[in-house]
Amino acid sequence: xxxxxxxxxxxxxxxxxxxxxxxxxxxxxxxxxxxxxxxxxxxxxxxxxxxxxxxxxxxxxxxxxxxxxxxxxxxxxx
Amino acid sequence: xxxxxxxxxxxxxxxxxxxxxxxxxxxxxxxxxxxxxxxxxxxxxxxxxxxxxxxxxxxxxxxxxxxxxxxxxxxxxx
Numbered sequence: 001x002x003x004x005x006x007x008x009x010x011x012x013x014x015x016x017x018x019x020x021x022x023x024x025x026x027x028x029x030x031x032x033x034x035x036x037x038x039x040x041x042x043x044x045x046x047x048x049x050x051x052x053x054x055x056x057x058x059x060x061x062x063x064x065x066x067x068x069x070x071x072x073x074x075x076x077x078x
Numbered sequence: 079x080x081x082x083x084x085x086x087x088x089x090x091x092x093x094x095x096x097x098x099x100x101x102x103x104x105x106x107x108x109x110x111x112x113x114x115x116x117x118x119x120x121x122x123x124x125x126x127x128x129x130x131x132x133x134x135x136x137x138x139x140x141x142x143x144x145x146x147x148x149x150x151x152x153x154x155x156x
């Protein structure tokens with residue numbers, strides 16, 4: 001069974017760089033990767049917060065949040 | 079040819095979580111991953127700084143730095 005990974009972003013430049021370099025480097029044979037744009041999928045902001053995400057870009061792996069550099073605060077997206 | 083990826087850490091708790099979740103998720107078929115402990119390999123601090131690393135844990139992919147959460151500043155390791 002694959003480990004769940006969710007990459008949260010908001011379309012910002014910092015987000016795009018993280019998606020192209022970090023998210024794309026994930027082994028898809030072992031991880032089920034979902035890409036969520038919180039700017040357009042605002043209904044997912046609650047899920048992100050529940051996983052401990054405070055800013056984007058962030059990668060949630062196995063329900064643990066990892067903030068990658070800093071693009072925007074979740075508080076500014078809601 | 080594989081893309082070069084370097085995971086810089088300093089043995090801290092935040093570093094360990096990032097190593098176990100982010101670094102270990104990288105597709106080793108496509109990426110040549112090197113793990114560097116800057117606390118014990120201080121001679122590599124210069125390389126890390128040259129790649130733009132300011133804190134650990136950090137992942138440098140294709141020579142671009144991505145800071146993951148925050149464990150320690152590079153300035154405190156030198």
